[in-house]
């Protein structure tokens with residue numbers, strides 16, 4: 001889909017907004033509810049292409065579900081009937097679309113089944129590294145074959161079989177890799193342990209607990225025993241803080257703005273962006289109102305201020321990894337210099353997000369120096385409207401739509417924005433609505 005978003009500058013961001021459900025949690029709920037021992041009611045599932053692909057894949061593996069609100073293609077509330085861990089062989093290849101999370105987490109589950117399967121994805125996903133999950137899964141005894149045009153890339157052919165428990169020291173801070181190993185560990189006979197080099201989002205651990213699986217966390221070491229019962233449970237998915245991030249930044253760095261975001265996930269392993277913005281001088285208040293299913297959710301209030309650039313700390317990177325493009329926009333508008341380093345993981349996201357962010361910032365007149373692991377942005381820029389590309393990356397499309405709103409002059413057009421539907425269906429409507437307030 002090749003849509004275009006056109007944005008002109010706005011004076012201030014005002015009003016109240018609720019963003020769609022969390023992408024990371026929706027993927028995990030589709031998988032865990034599907035494996036559980038009974039019906040699970042899921043509220044506020046993210047009806048985006050990425051998560052629907054994971055849900056469909058579970059359907060193709062024999063899991064039944066009924067949509068209660070929304071449609072088959074865009075479910076919001078649904079009942080997933082857990083299959084008690086008894087998945088059946090798919091008769092088709094499982095298409096993960098654009099989603100690295102979908103492919104890597106499903107690979108963890110499929111490696112342990114009694115049948116073979118194939119995971120495929122779009123061009124972007126077929127050029128992203130799968131070796132990072134193949135290595136630990138192969139150590140567990142799994143047989144995976146990456147048959148893509150690029151070495152180590154999808155399509156992934158998985159020969160299912162019995163796995164062994166392992167202790168895996170993860171070389172990169174990746175919640176996807178951690179989750180793939182833990183999901184595979186559910187089917188192994190003994191204790192599986194993952195040691196992460198830095199704290200990454202812990203949705204898998206929290207949800208596993210909600211589904212009755214005991215997960216032991218000691219610092220950055222996470223373990224679980226296999227063969228535990230996965231008990232059905234109901235889940236309310238909070239709004240996605242990574243989607244809220246676009247509006248939080250837009251409001252935070254534009255004086256005169258006042259924005260309330262409701263029902264959003266406030267898991268501390270995801271709120272790195274808020275901490276950094278506060279260090280930049282932002283006025284942001286978050287309040288946890290619910291803590292059901294182990295995932296805190298609540299409201300975020302933002303009042304616009306002039307911000308100043310800061311250095312992002314290495315340990316902060318994993319907890320704001322998806323927010324770097326929009327944070328870079330904040331850095332361009334803030335006074336002084338913004339330093340983002342230790343973020344080489346960005347090079348293997350939906351696009352090389354260091355390159356795509358730097359390219360678009362420069363198009364808008366920002367001075368930015370690119371490094372292998374990040375960028376240094378000269379702040380205080382007056383952004384100029386420009387003709388930009390999304391490069392097929394949803395977060396680049398939305399970050400630069402915000403840059404267009406915050407530009408000093410000119411209209412910004414972003415080409416190829418159909419990709420926004422992978423994480424934030426309804427974004428274009430929110431962009432229109434924000435002008436009416």
Ligand code: S3P
Pocket residue numbers: 023024025101173174175176177179200201321322345
């Ligand atoms: C995700 C983890 C992150 C993140 C991605 C979603 C997840 O990737 O960038 O958008 O749901 O586990 P990595 O774990 O590969 O860093």
